[in-house]
Amino acid sequence: MKPENMKELEYNSILEQDILDAMRKPHPIYWLALFICASFFVLGMITWVIQMLKGMGIAGINNPVGWGVYITDFVFWVGIAHSGTLISAVLFLFRAKFRNVFNRSAEAMTVFAVMTAGLFPLIHLGRSWLFYWLFPYPNQRQLWVNFQSPLVWDVFAVSTYFTISAIFWYVGMVPDLAIIRRFTSGIRKKIYSFFSLGWTGSLKQWRHYTRLYMFLAAFATPLVISVHSVVSWDFAMSIIPGWHTTIFAPYFVAGAIFSGTAMVLTLIIPMRKIFRMEKYITVDHFDKISKILLFTSLIVAYSYVVEFALAFYGGHKFEESHFLYRLLGDYRYLYWLMVLCNVILPFTLFVGKLRRNIPYLFVLSLFVNVGMWLERFVIIVSSLAKDFDPYNWGIYIPRWPEVFITLGSFGMFFTFFLIFTKVLPILSLTEIKEEAAE
Amino acid sequence: MNLSYRNLAIVSIVVIVIIGLIETVVKIGGDGNLLLLLSFWSALIQGPVAVAAAAEVSRGKWAQPMKRELLAFYPLILFVALLFLFISFQMDIYKWTEIQHRWLNKSFFISRNFVLLLLSFFVAHLFARASLQQKKSSQLVAVLYLFVFVISQSLIAVDWIMSLEYPWMSTMFPAIYFMESFYVGLAILALMAVVTLRQKLGNKVEVKKVMRDAALFMFGFALAWAGLYYGQFLVIWYGNIPWETSFFGIRMEYSPFKEMMTLIIVILFIVPFVGLISRKAKESIAVVSFVSILVLIGLLIERLFYILPVLPLNAFWLVIEFILMSAIFWLFFKNREQVLRIDK
Amino acid sequence: MDRRNFLKILGITSSTAMLSSCGVDKANEKIIPYVIPPDEEVYPGKPLYVSTTCTECPANCGLQVKVNEKLYHEQRSLYPTKLEGIPNHPINRGGLCARGQAGLFRLYHPERIKRPMVRDEQGNWLIITWSEVVTRIQDELQKTRRLGKINTYLSNHTNGTISQLKNQFCQEYGFERLPDFELFSHANIKKANQLVFNKQVIPQYRIAKTDFLLSLGADILETFVSPVEHTYHFSIAKKNQHFRWYHLEPHVSLTGVQADHRIVIYPESEIIFLSYLIQTLFRESHQKRNLPFKLLRSIPTYSLEETAQQTGIYQQDLQKLVGELSKAENPLIISGGISTAHAYGLEVAVLTALLQWILGITSEVVNFINARNYENIGTFLDINNLLHRLDQNEIGVFFLSKCDPAGQLPVDWQFLEKLKKASFSIGLADCLNATVRACNMILPLSHTLESWGDAQPFDGLHSIFQPAIEPQYDSKTEGDILLSLLNNNSEFSLYYKDYLFNNLKSRFGETNTSKLLQNGFIRTAVPESELSINLNQVYQFLKNFRIPQVKRTELLVFAPSIRGYDGRSTDLVLLNEIPDPLTTISYGAWLSVSEETATRMSLKDGDEVEVRIADERTKLPVKKQKLLPENVNLVQYGVVRLLSGSYDKRSGELFWFIKDIILSKTGNHVKLPVLSGSMDENGRGILPHVNEHAHEKEGKPWYPEHEHENYRWGMAIDLESCIGCNACSAACYVENNIPIVGRKEHLLGREMSWIRIQPYVQDNESIEFVPMMCQHCDNAPCEPVCPVYAAYHNPEGLNVQVYNRCVGTRYCANNCPYKARRFNWFDHRLPEPLDKMYNPDISIRDRGIMEKCTFCIQRIRAAKDKAKDDNRLVQEGEVIPACAQTCPTKAITFGNLEDKNSKAYKLAHSEQAYRALEELGTKPAVNYLGKKREHYEA
């Protein structure tokens, strides 16, 4: 935050300097981190290739549990993506200024997370090499895709989501790129000037710009809700007890924002430390964002309760026995761990002190990430493991391909993010300036 | 007409007695009357308070100027609670009473709902006091009230309405229900802003701002409402499991329910969405008040839509009961200073 | 040989012509006779059908082999691709059991013996030619003659012409033909019938004709004498309202759970039960025939209480039984299997015969005229005798044909060691087995489907073996070998076929022979003879009548299994892939223990125990089995080697259980491939009595019915007559090229069966079987979720899966409430040469593709094409899916539900009909016919 007495120009140039420092030549540790992430990424990719060559069977999925870790990862990453849009778009509409320090990296997170998520539907296909059959184009026999299938909805939702959030991210960045351009030289200058589209900051550019940003935010908000609703409907549209329940859409949306916000914390807190951004990203900001965490956690908790309460209220044999299974069955430990991570721990944020205790928030955010991953896993797997016909009951235990590919996905995500921190401004300069000026 | 706090109390007790008599002594065939009355007004009464609480929690400037107006209705929660007791005389409207189980059994049904309403009244009272006195604790109490609000509205949804068609159930139902209550809360906020503007009370700019914000939120809620409603419908439609589709089955096959359905969607979604999309509209008194009133009507129709297919209603007595309720409602609004006096 | 060429040959040698065509250029004669002559214009892809006989067990069901011309390794040729029962065959009536269906797996078995081999001095195998074989055998015979040893000839159950030839051969060469070797010789029954009726035979049991069946231990529906026939009879009997069936057994068997009343009886206490019955019948004078008093007196008398106490049967059950038995008009008592295979088995058999006699024995139900052809079959007395002589080095050249004593005889009899003492042992077999591996010479036999021959399942029925494929290897039929040896003809230019035809023609005449070839079987008249009882012999036997001291000890019961018979079928991979119906364990060996034992020793499924019998011991994983009485531990023949065997010195019957065994927990755990997730149906709407017509009160599905043009294919499955024998499953595997995935995949829960038998234990006293396959729902949950329309609904009401379009999201499988869809986790292929049996009408699915039951759409297509040609609609019964076709009880009815007169339609709309999980509103096309109420009251 700008100290009162400081001159605007001075503040702005300091800000710019700080951001540029962050983009200076990386520390060896950075390279190490990058290398580790990248190699995980490669490992995951290799595993995928092996799986394609040998067959799905090398993974642990089976009959009846046809969806396992891959779909869990998909939902998890799409979820991560969400808070990016929430923070940048929704909070923008609500004129919540504290977003300005988060939104750039949050949006970056969104884009990368969607890219990562986008891989999983392909990975889990029995015939990954035919993934393009899912796209809306007519095949040789003039047959289109089945627009009734939730999976096709996914294709539309996720691709739209990616496009819009990419545009949103880029548009927000253009003025900042223009600033970076100013401080760079040589080929880098060329690149930055190209991507800043010859930005000058003239009124003509600004007045349309502000509108555009508003509209994009206005689009992104319902979009983000629709996307995770669609993801949730992948399950809710089925008739499997534990999947087929109406509250899934809001439940998943809240969950997504919940996990996403946690991921923002997981990323921002170290970043703030490493790049010495304490000046700009203050404790108040964390206080505010952890309120979002708390709020979404409340919604999630509400959904948990309603799900179970109504299962017992309805007294329908399949529903009831399924939820009992979830509580006490093969996956009970995961379930209770999930409750701990998603409900009990976040509720500590009612305590104002903890909301402002950054190390605590960091640890908590990690727990929440784990918890939300488990939530998806438990929902997906336990519901399939025991459905209608007792003869078909079985259980699912992941095997090495799932593990490696999941690690790979984290590798991919963090590789991208690390690169981002070095080549792009990690704070939204313009917006911070604007805020400071008021 | 201006009444002292005591007189207000007396009037409301009288009204309770009258309605009670109508329900117990008179009632010709209108099994659903009381349920409709309660399910509609409870939303109308708990909603505004919840809006106030939300404003408190978010420290948002947006509703502060109208806080007193919003809080004026909290005593009516007690009113609803008392009226609810009359339901115990007509439990036979619920088919599940034939075979009762651990959750759905008469005594537990009455007690839990009554207690919860009382609780929400009590918390509302605390909140009103704390917030009017700008106590530190006001935020905390506000959160507390929101909890109670969500729980009691959800319970109302499940117990009062959903159990009419046991074993039909939808996990989305309670969520829709309390968010609708919040939705009408906003509508009432907007209306009160309009009224104050008409009466040239308060700071014009601020109040106008309140109205615009209320309109903005209504716009948002219209979208959200549509989302939830569609979400619930789609899942049931797609799943196509007989015991689940039955609910929408009857409501979409026969008149007047199917017309009602369309009407609800038009009123609670399309009108607010189209009407309030532009900034100008959000600022025009006419539009906002029109939309807000529609939303209230929409809610009424929606409640009808739930109850009518199951229970017969008696129009005449229903009208009378509604007139009485609106009168009380208006009285409390009118004499808000009296109501809120004790909180000073 | 390509098809045209093939048909050219057919032109000159269609069946009758063939008879006269002996002699011409035999060396490269290659014909496959066929029975249903193709129409004038034959086009590729149209299969031929060859009638022959099943030799998977001594029952000799009639076989109809589907022969397809197809490309295999770049060359067009004809391959049998499916076995079916001959529709009107007197034994199996078109049905075929799982073992029969698996016959092709023996024909194409990877371990088929490819060429003759002989051991050299070092004991290594040398490959030799057939002419060398003849010469070698000749001089081996010289040697033994000098040594003055006896040559012996042992083979499995043989009858018909080959039997004659054998005798002829044995006489020529001074061989001693030993009685045929069968593990299940039913010696006690034969002996008892000999005692009582002077007929040392096994009669035909005509279950269809009886109104009261009392069976003791005889697993009539699984392996006993002629299971498929019994099963068919059983299904007929079921139609009779008054039919009652009591089954008594000391363990639990698939047969037992089918009975109206399954009564558990202490092992060896059957005598007491039977004596009680006889005495009571006389006391209450329900007997139809009288017995002399002294004879009657020699049968011990027991009071109701004593009997109950001694046999462990509830008194009320006994009374009920006696009551119904005495009311019965035409009762049938069968004792056999485990009840006759113990120290008192002979008594049991005798008393049974006696009981049957006094209750009035008619050839209607117990047919001694068309007796089973068991006269050549030896007993364990003969085996023991043989072993003794081997020990004494008395045996010279020793032929062992088509039998595996080394693999089947008890471990502690050390057959292999003794076999070595024979101076020259010659093993004749189609597949390698323990016995031939130990022989000095191995002669590859052609499989039945590669050779000519005939059989006589019972007196008055003659059936033919005809080649459906040219011999795949350098193998000969037993007949050819014997003939060549007889005439010392090392060119093998003499043909058993000619021998056979001459013989047949001389026996039945030209026309009958050609009929035999046409239909696969003929019936001949057998002289009627009045059955009479030999009272004296019976009395002599009963005089020194032994009463067992029934004491409960830990038992190890060896039971024959419907999958392995006496173990001869356990090496057919299909029969391992298909689970055991009662435990749903597919691969590997296990020990079934009772719940009590499990709790006593705190055993979980898969815990390993050591079974100790005297000094023999073996380790086995346990499986808790519901309904299994305490102290009874069950293993299956063939799955587990018979550890120590004792037998009845009087009759030579093998004992099926070993007393006083010691179980001890080893602490190891073995993963068992148990396919069933749970045997407890707990009211989930898969069995009828749970929520019948739930849909009526439950509201209705949203969408309107979609109309079907002409056809809506549907099925009705009668749970009343389904015995859970898995024949349907086996047939489905072969018909639809379903991948065989093996134990590892089964452990992961990735079995591929399109139709499976789901056993459900009902309140711990009965087991219900539900065949489950794709239900072809009208509102199929699997269809809308598929992004690429791979799963969709065709206008004929079929739920179709388009393999080529499938990308493998597996969403359909997730959303299928019946979990009937199967995903190809890998590229599963049958190893060579098993892949010869692939059905060319069906594609073989690659990895990453979903598949499932198609109602045998290829057969529907074929029928529709035919109907289209002579433009009409497909008629009732024109389309029969593999499962329905092979079902021994005809429990499955397939048809067009649009056609109001079709059987399927009528059944689907009968009041018994219900659909699985129908409250989900999926509207399945498969209708189950629930069991009648009284079965549940019982």
Add this chain to the structure above:
Amino acid sequence: MKNQYRFDEKHQFLEKLENLIKDGVSSKKIITYTPYPVHEVEHILKVKASPLRFFTLIGALAGLLFGFLFTIWASLDWPIIRGGKPIVALPAFIIIAFELTVLFGGVISFIGYLLLSRLPDFSKIQNPEEYGNQFVIQIQDGETR
């Protein structure tokens, strides 16, 4: 000639701007450069609201319409029964339509923006104009807009 005023502080810049307008300089001749959007400028210079919203509106409507027509046509083009659901299953198509609304709306707004603000400006990409964090007023001779 073209004269330029540079300021370090926003308020000075705004004052100068107002003065210029007072002095009767046509707002059309004035170009301002700011490090971040300054809404007051629009008020001072009386700039009309940006026409971008029309692009957005058209884009959104186009998406919506296309979404429905496309899905409906595609399923009628080869009607296939799945799960007994109606061939034209509007409840399901709403989702597609919605996504396309957002997609088209967003993309077309972006394109619209580039058109309106004449970006990318290649000459400026070659040699960018930099004003740092200063607030700049330029007065052209001729009309600029």
